[in-house]
Amino acid sequence: MAVNGRIEELKNAALSAVRGAESTAALEDARVRYLGRSAELTEIKKSIGTLSPDERKEVGRSANLASREIEGALEAKTAQLSAGEREERLRAEAVDVTLPGVPHPRGNLHPSQRIIDEVVDFFVGLGYGVAEGPEAETDYYNFTALGIPPGHPARTMQDTFFLDDGLVLRTHTSPVQVRTMLSQPPPVYVVCPGRTYRRDSDPTHTPMFHQIEGLAVDRGLTLGHLKGTLAAMARHVFGDDVTVRLRPSYFQFTEPSVELDVSCFRCGGSDPNCKVCKGAGWLEMLGAGMVDPGVLEEAGVDPEEYTGFAFGMGPDRMAMAKYGIPDLRLFFEGDLRFLRQF
Amino acid sequence: MRVPLSWLREYVDFELGVERLVELFTLHSQEIDGVYRLGVTAGEVVVGEVVEFGPHPNADRLSVAKVDLGGREVQIVAGAPNPYPGARVPVVLPGSVMADGTKLKKAKLRGLESYGMMMSERELGISADHGGILLLDETHEPGRPVADYFPVGETVIDIDVTPNRPDLWGMIGVARELAAILRTEFRVPEIPYEAGGEPTGAFGLRVEAEDLCPRYDLRRVSGLAPGLEAPLWMRRRIHAAGMRPINAVVDATNYVMLETGQPIHAFDAAKVHGGIVARRGRPNEKITLLDGTTRTLDGEMLVIADEERGLVIAGVMGAEDAEVSAGTTDALIEVANFAGDNILRTSQRLGLRTDASGRFERGLDPNMADLAMGRVVGLLARNPGGDVAPDTLSHYPEPVQPWRVPLRLPRAELLLGMPVGAEEAASRLGALGCEVEADGQELAATVPTFRRDLRREVDLVEEVGRLIGLDQVPEELPGVPQPGGLTPDQQRRRLLRRLLADLGLSEAITYTFGPRRWTDDLNAQGGAGAVRIKNPLSAENGNLRASILPGLLDAAARNKTFGLRGGAIFEVGRVFAPDPPSRALQGAALKFRMTGSVDALGPDAEPNKDSLMGVREEESVGVVLAGTIRPAGWNAPPVRAGFFEAKGLVERLVPGATFAPDAPSFLHPGRSAVVRVGEVKAGWVGELHPETAEKFGLDGWPVAAFELDPGVCRPDVEPRFEPFVSVPAIARDLAVVVERAVPVGEMAASVQGIGGLLAEVRVFDVYEGDQVPEGHKSVALGFVFQGERTLTDEEVDAEMARITAHLDERFAGRVRS
């Protein structure tokens, strides 16, 4: 039958066009040409109604078979071509992955503040509050209330900046402890970080520096509690391996008074040339002691009922040890070459 | 306190290496500042007799000697010319090690063999004298080790004595301490003498200022041989302890001071008129001291005088006049006790601190005078060989008696956190010189008067604790019966700092005091002035900061000089302003500041006491962006400091802040704003006025800054759920032309206010130039509309019409097509 022959021809032409297509666009052309609205095969299908019932059946069947076969070929070829083309596109889209990403520059926290935050977080975790007080402090809170009345030799040890009559720049954060004790009854568990001032300027002293002092007043507190608390603090800041030792010392507002050394976190005492401990194996970390009964009384606390411990440390020096900073004066210059390292 | 160990061994026996000794002192008593070595630390030094002495054939400045080392003759080349045939000299043998670590070898000096070395006083650690070879007297036998006569090497430990322990300012006190640590005995060998010289009573003694002079003892030593120096062993010890030998009499007084801690003064009796008077200074009285300075006294200074003139500023320094000298044959020895706080005051007034004043100001034990006097006159009797007067003149009206201090063992155990046995506590306190009675768990210690620091039970607890050893104290944690935490303000400041750091800024900490230009150059607002430091380190650094800005600007300028291209820094800290109390409260303020008393304020005292502080102190957060704050990337332009960079940070820190012109005059008048939260002023933001930038050395760099009250910052806003509609929103844009002066922020806010279906307004472009009339700008706004159900175009068109009308009406805005 002539029509069937033509269908066969069209099918073969279509299949060969599909096979020969080299792009999805050429494939689309082939689809329009052989299966589109005005394609010959479409026309043939439309004209089926004019044929005799016998022809209708036969032509219809072969036209449909041809269509399906062409469609199948189109589909297979499309998949083949588009996969290739996608690969091509991805290849073209490749970037140099070694170029830097969009910057989200990291800022910095001051090294002393890093230590202060760490220490404060440790004590907050134990249940301590954080107290602050004025940096321009009264003579009474800075000295007398701590057992250093006017004329006391210890006053000369603390080169003081004087402001208006009876006002000083606090020489330590201890007055915050006094204010705390005066404002709340025991139990007291508090740390007091802040800036302090002494009239002293040389390579190892700056006229402004930081202190963190702490105070615990409760029933039954012992030197053992002091030692255990500070040992745990040292491990929090310098690592789990460090140990502590107490040495006797002297401070005006504690009795007994001790100094606490932390074993060198770098060498543990094994390196005579260690840059951190200078071969000593120990780092002098803080002064501490049991609160002097006279100081408790001055704050209205009965020393027979309550005992307490107090401690003070220098976060600037702790930062120097921990981060290997050689010169204290770098801390307060705002030098970005320094600040950007933290 | 420098302690030569050979001296220490006179009072206490110990078999310890110096490292262990240092460790024991450190862990049980006082810190050791250093360990020094003098003389010959290892090897052999023997007495030699010079047989021949003559010039070196090949060197003008060298000599050569033949020295008999006890049957063995050696040749030694010397640099000093003072030996002579027959002289006895110390010879250090090859192989010995000197204090500085050098090892002596057999050497050839200018062609001649030299076996060992003849030694100077300095090389032997006897004194600083390096003028010649030490010549030994006839008692030194050739061939015998010099160490048989005196130590040829010395180890000195330098104890950093805490101010509460004046008893450790003497060798005897240190020996007692060491014996207590080692649980061994200590002794003070007696210095016997016979009395029989001229009577002290030939002179008078009158103490007029009894309150400043609790004790004054005077004893005469006559018939002194003039012109002698102290014996070698004594000079050696004095030198090793860090003092300078002077003459036989002065050295004896210094020696006993080093031994007992008690300063001693010697007058030349021939120059004392009538007697000794201890009195206050007279108006305008002048005294010329040993150091050559002339000082004017005041009525609170104690003077030791004779009947005619002042001889000594008591406890500080003597005058030239009556001082002992090489020619002194008759001496009056003063051993006295002065009020420590008065000596401190005098020494501060005069700006003159001496070894003696440093000792007196700590408060010495008046009972030490007897021991000290006995030892010094005994030493003088031996050398330079004087006659001790039979009588001592003594003014000591109120002798200090030992006192009793109770010690409850349970109390000691509570404070120390470790067990303390009664026997152990008693023996430890006994070793310190206390007499201890025990009654079960209750002890009572009678404290010797040289331990003035042991007044209270707790003082004894410390002594027992440190002698037992603080290493015995266990590590424990108390059960803290409260939740810890930061206050909301502290938490906010913490978040603020973290946020700024996370946004790429660097945290700085700058000095809170600075120069006057900090306020002058910022045209200090309001003229309240600055809080002043009375005694600043340098005259120009005497103002407390009223703003964080100037310190950060100085820092930025430094970074500019360092060659950086810019940066972003911030600081959170205090700023200060004077806040003087009212005239009526000034007396009350001073009383509060000195005594803590707030009685003058009446019943409302507690809450109002801050009004007496005189300084208002507030937290502040400051930011300075300067120069290039973010360098160019390969695909991004550089970010330079500017108003909108700073403002963006403010908006992040203070959501809901409003901005209006009228910022401080140190800012660019057209690029600055006051920041408000509601009606409350929260700070300012802006670019620096070019004049300000220039004053701070920042010209050429764009600089933007802000300073805010951290209290209004909301670095982290407490979130709250708002219901949302899930039907899609519709977006439309609009470009409106308005006059240039119209504030776009106001336009956006105003449109936002019309409500209806409008959910969001955004400014996405502002344009001036082509196609926009002169003096006008085109503002592109983006809108998002949101309804309960999907909106129709007609509904959105109606809303857009409303917005267009509003912009026309309020801002004369014409829609650009």
Ligand SMILES: [Zn+2]
């Ligand atoms: Zn180390």
